[in-house]
Amino acid sequence: MVIVLHGGPGAPGHAGPLARGLADCFRVLEPWQRRSGDERLSVAGHVADLQELIESRCEGVRPALVGESWGAMLVLAYAAAHPGSAGPLVLVGCGTFDRAARARLQQIREERTNDDMRRRLERLAEEFSDPGQRMEKRYKLTESVYVYDPISEEEHVCEPFDFRGNTESWGDMIRLQQEGVYPAAFAAIKSPVLMLHGAYDPHPGKMIRESLEAYLPQLEYRQWDHCGHSPWRERAVREEFFAVMREWLERHIATKPITEEADSP
Numbered sequence: 001m002v003i004v005l006h007g008g009p010g011a012p013g014h015a016g017p018l019a020r021g022l023a024d025c026f027r028v029l030e031p032w033q034r035r036s037g038d039e040r041l042s043v044a045g046h047v048a049d050l051q052e053l054i055e056s057r058c059e060g061v062r063p064a065l066v067g068e069s070w071g072a073m074l075v076l077a078y079a080a081a082h083p084g085s086a087g088p089l090v091l092v093g094c095g096t097f098d099r100a101a102r103a104r105l106q107q108i109r110e111e112r113t114n115d116d117m118r119r120r121l122e123r124l125a126e127e128f129s130d131p132g133q134r135m136e137k138r139y140k141l142t143e144s145v146y147v148y149d150p151i152s153e154e155e156h157v158c159e160p161f162d163f164r165g166n167t168e169s170w171g172d173m174i175r176l177q178q179e180g181v182y183p184a185a186f187a188a189i190k191s192p193v194l195m196l197h198g199a200y201d202p203h204p205g206k207m208i209r210e211s212l213e214a215y216l217p218q219l220e221y222r223q224w225d226h227c228g229h230s231p232w233r234e235r236a237v238r239e240e241f242f243a244v245m246r247e248w249l250e251r252h253i254a255t256k257p258i259t260e261e262a263d264s265p
Contacts, residue, residue, distance in 0.1 A: 001058050002026040002249065003050075007069030007093075009033065009041075010132075010166035013158030015068050018092065018232050021242045022066070026249065029057060033074075036165035042172040047078050054085060062087040064253050066245070069093050069203075069229065072195075073173060076212075080185040088252035090245060091195045093229045094208055095173075097183045101207040108202040112145045131163035146229040148200040153233060186215040192252045193219045196245065198227030198234065220248075 002022055006015035012032035019030040034041060034049055054063060064087040067075035072091035079086035096102045113121075120141055128134040139161075143150070176182050193216050197205030209221050222244060224237040231241040 001061055001063040001087075002028045002253075003053070003063045003065050004028060004030045005050075005065065005067040005071030005074050006030070006033065007067075007071050007095075008161070008166055009046075009070045009074075009169035010035070010162035010164075011070075011158070012162075015071060016157065017153065018066070018068055018230075021232055022246065022249075025246050026064075026253075029053070029063075032159065033169075034165075035159070035162045036168060041165050041168040043074070043077050043169065043176060044081075044172075046074055046169065047081050050074070050078050051082055051085065064088045064090070064249050066090040066092065066249075067094075070095055070170070070173075073097075076186050076189070077182070079189045079191055080182075083188050083190045086189070086191050088249060089189070089191050089193045090249070091193065092231065093197060093201055093203060094195060094205075096203060096208055097177060097211045101204055101211060104204045104207060105202050108204070109142075109145055112202070113142070117141060117144075132161040135161045135163050135166070145202060147233055148198065148226050148228045149235045150228075150230075150233045151235050151238060183212055183215050186212065189216060191218075194245070194248050195219060195221045196231060196241065197221070197223045198229060198231055198237070199223055199225045200228040203229065 004015050004019040004022065006012055008014070015030060019028050022028050031050070031053055033046055039045070062085055065075040065078065067073070067090070072094035075089050075091060079089055096105060121138060124134045124137055128137060195209060199205070205223055209219065213219055224231065224241070226236040227234045231237055
């Protein structure tokens, strides 16, 4: 069993091509994370939703968890809270866990934003009153900042971008980092961890890896040149990316059941 978690936060459906790339070898679930509503979204809430899914759909077996971008961060948060319930973890284009990495991310984005792109981004507020629509348009306008040489993206179902959900979820993640909860809590993780990253990804992979290694000595890291934030979309590495991930998952997926004893220190 493999569970694939989308990024954003607030971008349900965007991990569809990643999930389908694994479906020929594994049973795959691609849950869409809770959208904003009456209760403010939080990391703990997303973790609780994932735990409920695992208890109801995984038949007592620890699933592999594959997350992209924000989804990779949520994978780590879940495995830290439920170390006995998580199987192997794959982090694809993982997000940042400290100010230095976020500052470098912002710097790279600025360096890749030309004057024409900047003018078009500045007009978005006038052209789109809905913040979710603005965010979707921003994503399309800035594709070249994140993707090196993309294959045309296959058709897949997505929900409208949840701007409020993004703000609430990401704000809570930043709060937890500022309070020192993350990445220190990841020391509780027992699972093997594989981090897959593109050298062109503005999220600075090696800096993010360094922020995690003190707490995750089992972390394995693989980086590709000519590859951005979404390796499954990259012409040069798509096939190798899926081959590496499938082989690693096949080696590490176990059928050991979840037990109370497994959850104890």
